[in-house]
Each structure stands twice: as structure tokens, then as C-alpha cells.
Amino acid sequence: MDRLTQLQDAIDKMALLFVSSLDHLTKNAPLVPLHPNVPVVSTDHGMAQDHLQSSAQELALDISRQAKELEALIDNLPGISQTPEAQIHDLEDLAQQNADATVEYEMAVQEAKELLQDVTFALRRIAEDQSTSS
Numbered sequence: 001m002d003r004l005t006q007l008q009d010a011i012d013k014m015a016l017l018f019v020s021s022l023d024h025l026t027k028n029a030p031l032v033p034l035h036p037n038v039p040v041v042s043t044d045h046g047m048a049q050d051h052l053q054s055s056a057q058e059l060a061l062d063i064s065r066q067a068k069e070l071e072a073l074i075d076n077l078p079g080i081s082q083t084p085e086a087q088i089h090d091l092e093d094l095a096q097q098n099a100d101a102t103v104e105y106e107m108a109v110q111e112a113k114e115l116l117q118d119v120t121f122a123l124r125r126i127a128e129d130q131s132t133s134s
Contacts, residue, residue: 007073014066021059028052 001009028047031040047055074080079087 003073003077007070007077010066010070010073014063014070017059017063017066021056021063024059025052025056028055 029052030047030049033040079090082090
């Protein structure tokens with residue numbers, strides 16, 4: 001798996017961790033009165049405070065581990081330690097290599113077309129010779 005795919009997978013995992021954490025905390029947090037004159041009507045919502053605290057800590061640890069993994073993947077990207085000018089220079093070199101390879105490819109395609117024409121002509125000639133000699 002290439003580095004960019006690994007990085008994208010790690011970013012996706014981080015987003016999933018955030019969403020899952022928010023969902024878990026929203027669903028399991030106990031209800032809290034917003035105003036002293038408005039009482040909480042249900043006491044069976046959410047989990048016990050100690051369970052919620054431990055699960056929140058576990059979620060925070062998962063998120064921090066994922067953040068460290070993301071940071072390591074970003075630090076290992078090629079050229080990340082180079083200056084922007086050096087990165088641009090490398091990209092220009094790659095673009096030139098790509099252009100050279102394109103020219104070579106087009107020449108090979110043209111040569112293949114010419115060879116195909118030669119083979120087609122030779123096959124026609126052979127077929128004509130065989131039909132006239134029969």
C-alpha cells in the first residue's frame with residue numbers, strides 16, 4: 001500500500017473515531033438540567049458516571065494514538081523535510097521525466113503502427129500470391 005493511501009486510511013479512521021466518540025458520549029451521557037426551574041424528567045438515560053468517565057478516557061487514548069500515527073505518516077512523506085523550492089524542483093524534474101516518457105511512448109506507438117502496416121501488407125501479398133498460384 002502506498003503512503004498516500006495509508007495516510008488517507010488513517011485520516012478516515014481518525015474521522016470515524018471522532019464521530020464514534022461523539023455518538024457514544026451523546027447517547028450515554030447522563031441528562032443534565034439546563035435551568036434550575038426545569039427538572040430532568042428521566043433518570044434512566046445514560047450510563048454510570050464512572051463507566052462514562054472510563055469510556056471517555058479510552059476514546060481519548062484511541063484518538064491520541066491515531067493522531068500520533070497520522071503525524072508519523074505525514075513526517076514520512078517523501079520530500080516533507082525539503083524546502084518548498086526543493087519540492088518544486090523535484091516536481092519539475094518529475095514532469096520532465098514524464099514528458100520524456102510520453103515522447104518515447106508516442107514513438108513506440110508510431111513504430112508499432114508502421115510494423116502493423118508492414119505485416120498487413122505482407123499478409124495481403126502472400127494471400128494474393130497463393131490465390132493466383134492455385
